[in-house]
Amino acid sequence: MGERNTIILAAGKGTRMKSKSYKVLHQICGKTMVDHVLTQVSQLDIQQIVTVVGYGATAVEAELGQRTEYVVQTEQLGTGDAVLRAEPLLQTAQGTTLVMSGDTPLFRARTLAKLFDFHEAQHAAATVLTSQAPDPTGYGRIVRDSSGNLNKIVEQKDATRSEQSLNEINTGVYVFDNQQLFTALHQVTNDNAQGEYYLTDVIEILKKSGAAVAAYQMDDFSESMGVNTRKAQADATKVMQARINNQHMENGVTIIDPASTYIDAGIEIGTDTIIEPGVQLQAGTKIGNECLIGAHSKLVASTLHDGVTVTSSTLDHAEMGDHSDIGPHSHLRPGAKIGPRVHIGNFCEVKQAELGADTKMGHLSYVGNAKLGRGINIGCGVIFANYDGKHKHETIVGDDCFIGSNANLIAPLTIADHSFIAAGSTITDDIDRYEMAIARQRQENKPNYYQKLPFNGTD
Ligand code: UD1
Ligand code: CA
Numbered sequence: 090m091g092e093r094n095t096i097i098l099a100a101g102k103g104t105r106m107k108s109k110s111y112k113v114l115h116q117i118c119g120k121t122m123v124d125h126v127l128t129q130v131s132q133l134d135i136q137q138i139v140t141v142v143g144y145g146a147t148a149v150e151a152e153l154g155q156r157t158e159y160v161v162q163t164e165q166l167g168t169g170d171a172v173l174r175a176e177p178l179l180q181t182a183q184g185t186t187l188v189m190s191g192d193t194p195l196f197r198a199r200t201l202a203k204l205f206d207f208h209e210a211q212h213a214a215a216t217v218l219t220s221q222a223p224d225p226t227g228y229g230r231i232v233r234d235s236s237g238n239l240n241k242i243v244e245q246k247d248a249t250r251s252e253q254s255l256n257e258i259n260t261g262v263y264v265f266d267n268q269q270l271f272t273a274l275h276q277v278t279n280d281n282a283q284g285e286y287y288l289t290d291v292i293e294i295l296k297k298s299g300a301a302v303a304a305y306q307m308d309d310f311s312e313s314m315g316v317n318t319r320k321a322q323a324d325a326t327k328v329m330q331a332r333i334n335n336q337h338m339e340n341g342v343t344i345i346d347p348a349s350t351y352i353d354a355g356i357e358i359g360t361d362t363i364i365e366p367g368v369q370l371q372a373g374t375k376i377g378n379e380c381l382i383g384a385h386s387k388l389v390a391s392t393l394h395d396g397v398t399v400t401s402s403t404l405d406h407a408e409m410g411d412h413s414d415i416g417p418h419s420h421l422r423p424g425a426k427i428g429p430r431v432h433i434g435n436f437c438e439v440k441q442a443e444l445g446a447d448t449k450m451g452h453l454s455y456v457g458n459a460k461l462g463r464g465i466n467i468g469c470g471v472i473f474a475n476y477d478g479k480h481k482h483e484t485i486v487g488d489d490c491f492i493g494s495n496a497n498l499i500a501p502l503t504i505a506d507h508s509f510i511a512a513g514s515t516i517t518d519d520i521d522r523y524e525m526a527i528a529r530q531r532q533e534n535k536p537n538y539y540q541k542l543p544f545n546g547t548d
Pocket of ligand 2: 190192315316317
């Protein structure tokens, strides 16, 4: 049966995306399209995976790393020419070669495996994966003869009117006998509407040479969607999102409204977690069991342990311990590390700071560049003044401190365990254990002053 190898085409610029970024690097659910393709292919038993890069070659290589080999197509002369660039790496291989595009992100490994099996059982020289498109516009059409056998693939721009009315499309996924693929590719010309060397012409060339070609129709068109435009990107995202959300629900996560819940690929969520509408969970996020992610929260590369409640808040590269809670309308920025059972209420911001277990910060506070111990009470409106205009400075607060409302803590500062800061104080000096620091003007009351006020005169 021989080896199984794969070629992924990713050299095109993607003009129809109207973007300064390269097409295959556009994302679907937080992961580039070409990465989706490679991830699925990598689940199969494949000897060599060769990715053809051209436009944005370095960016594509940086994205995919060592998971594939690369060949460069310097001029984008068409998909047939692109596959030919892989010849130096694959020319001696005996067996089957899968060719697919980096812009068809929805294919599943199991579909590709079925295609390999079908092709090898048929002993065909080439097998095209096809599907029935509700709207075939833009795709290559599958042309069959009167007995239903595959004749050729014709591109939209080269198709006659009657060919254009065909709904069976070329998904852009094929398996070939490796040797026959490269032999036929050398015979492809660019005599067509786009002046390109079409990979699709290989089918007709093989057929004319007397080789067996086959078509394998998959039943779910949505899996075969190709992304050439922003509209198609949005359509593909919808399909991928439904797939991701269904998987989480199967795993025991409650999603109140899957249609408005945006979860990136590759995120772990524990059982009995509830996700309300409008939530965005972005790449690198990890959520424990029995959490509640409230409506319109956004989590970027953040970790929640078990039983955490997030209410309409934004977390970015942050971590929250068991049974802590935050929100509504608070913001954890990179390096925020929140301990177990910590309570963060509304309109608070934490950046590059640790809050120890059971510490509470109910309202309107900012904590930056700080290390806070356990059981601390942070009053309303407390500000950690960490920046002198040039440098960031650190504040350390020990366990069981009480920081009164509207205190300003001017870093650098060390505040020992069991100390107390009076409300309204501006703290510039360290505080020792058991001390109370008060730094504010004493209040003075002037008797009978009200009557003297100008607006209150008698004449
Ligand atoms: C291609 C197929 C079409 C099929 C559709 C499925 C051809 C001629 N047409 O059309 O039959 O229905 O895919 O989605 O193959 N690429 C290169 N180098 C090039 C040109 C393209 O690497 O010189 C890459 C692109 O980056 C892309 C892939 O090949 O990942 C497909 O190219 P694209 O221009 O998107 O082809 P389609 O018009 O979608
Ligand atoms: Ca395409």
